[in-house]
Amino acid sequence: xxxxxxxxxxxxxxxxxxxxxxxxxxxxxxxxxxxxxxxxxxxxxxxxxxxxxxxxxxxxxxxxxxxxxxxxxxxxxxxxxxxxxxxxxxxxxxxxxxxxxxxxxxxxxxxxxxxxxxxxxxxxxxxxxxxxxxxxxxxxxxxxxxxxxxxxxxxxxxxxxxxxxxxxxxxxxxxxxxxxxxxxxxxxxxxxxxxxxxxxxxxxxxxxxxxxxxxxxxxxxxxxxxxxxxxxxxxxxxxxxxxxxxxxxx
Numbered sequence: 536x537x538x539x540x541x542x543x544x545x546x547x548x549x550x551x552x553x554x555x556x557x558x559x560x561x562x563x564x565x566x567x568x569x570x571x572x573x574x575x576x577x578x579x580x581x582x583x584x585x586x587x588x589x590x591x592x593x594x595x596x597x598x599x600x601x602x603x604x605x606x607x608x609x610x611x612x613x614x615x616x617x618x619x620x621x622x623x624x625x626x627x628x629x630x631x632x633x634x635x636x637x638x639x640x641x642x643x644x645x646x647x648x649x650x651x652x653x654x655x656x657x658x659x660x661x662x663x664x665x666x667x668x669x670x671x672x673x674x675x676x677x678x679x680x681x682x683x684x685x686x687x688x689x690x691x692x693x694x695x696x697x698x699x700x701x702x703x704x705x706x707x708x709x710x711x712x713x714x715x716x717x718x719x720x721x722x723x724x725x726x727x728x729x730x731x732x733x734x735x736x737x738x739x740x741x742x743x744x745x746x747x748x749x750x751x752x753x754x755x756x757x758x759x760x761x762x763x764x765x766x767x768x769x770x771x772x773x774x775x776x777x778x779x780x781x782x783x784x785x
Contacts, residue, residue, distance in 0.1 A: 537636045538643060545569070551626045553635055554653035554668075558597055571597055572655045572666045574604060591619075594671060601671040602652055607631060607664070607726070620662040629656045630726055631665035637702075637725050638669065646700055647693040647721050669723070674716035679709035679752045686714045687760040691767030693720035698741070699775040701733040707741045708748035742768070 537553065545552040545568050552568045574581035579595040584603065591606040607630050608619055626632055635654035642650050653668040678690055690712050697704065704711070705727035713721040742765065749757050 536640065537632075538639055542639070549658040550656065551632070551658075552653060552655045553632060555651070558600065558652055568653060568655070571595070571653055571668060572604060572606075579604070595668070597652070597668075600652070601673065602668050603649070603671050604666060604668050606666045619664050621665065623658055623661050623663045626656055629663060629665050631656055631667045634667055634725050634728070637728055637730060640730070641697075641700065641702065641725075644700065646696055646702075647719065648725070649721060649723060672713050672715055672721045672723075675713040675721065676715075677710045678712040678714060678720075679748075681714050682756065682760070683714075683718075684760065684763050685718060686720070687763045688767035689714070689718060689720040691764035691769075692771040693722055694741070694745075694764075695768045695771035695775065697722055698733060698738050699772065701731055703729045703733055703737050704741055705729075707745045709745070709752050710748075712745075 541556055542553055543556050545554070547569070550569075552572075554568050554571075558568075558571075570576045570578065573579070574583075574593045574595070579593075579597070581593040581595050581604070584592040584594060591608045593604045595602050595604045606619060607621070621630060623629075627636075631654040635651045638648050638651040641648045649672055650670040651667065652670060655666045657664045678686070681687070693712070694707070702725075704722065704725065706724060707722075711722065711724045713723060715721065746757075746761060749761060
């Protein structure tokens with residue numbers, strides 16, 4: 536559910552843009568919401584994200600706010616035919632607005648995710664294209680390139696908090712867990728994520744997917760770092776369960 540008190544909506548033709556009111560809107564159209572999603576807009580000072588992103592993610596600047604712009608791209612065989620097009624079933628069900636809504640709820644709940652700032656949908660007939668803008672995690676390093684044991688423990692705790700909030704991540708991998716310069720873990724890319732009842736199998740499946748990513752991308756870290764992450768995950772889950780029980784007993 537999108538928070539209407541802090542979110543503005545801009546509709547023009549068959550396009551819809553949701554954006555956080557902290558960004559504001561100037562008088563120049565190129566500097567307003569419609570211009571925020573074009574990496575060729577010189578005002579954005581766009582810089583291609585090198586790690587992940589399917590060559591469709593950029594670091595951008597909107598006023599004083601450092602952001603990440605991501606255009607939605609298909610993977611696998613479908614990308615050969617419908618690289619950036621998805622079947623239209625309504626704005627609320629579109630990839631970008633669904634992810635914006637999910638991340639906004641998580642961010643407002645204090646979960647370790649970047650603040651979502653804007654989501655755009657551009658419809659054409661029965662299909663649409665989409666893009667999302669989130670706040671940039673400053674001085675971020677993907678977990679794939681982190682050898683510090685404390686960082687892997689923080690990552691385990693962050694995932695446990697996500698699971699305790701009953702959020703299932705569709706693509707939990709070592710590039711979607713970031714560590715900042717303060718040692719805080721951040722979870723990103725909630726495209727196709729689901730909120731609601733999360734059973735033990737789904738939690739285990741999320742962790743198994745992350746482990747497969749470790750073995751594929753940074754196998755040298757598995758023996759030392761993976762047990763640290765899973766141990767921290769288990770301890771955080773226990774602590775969160777105890778907190779929940781104490782709250783229910785009051």
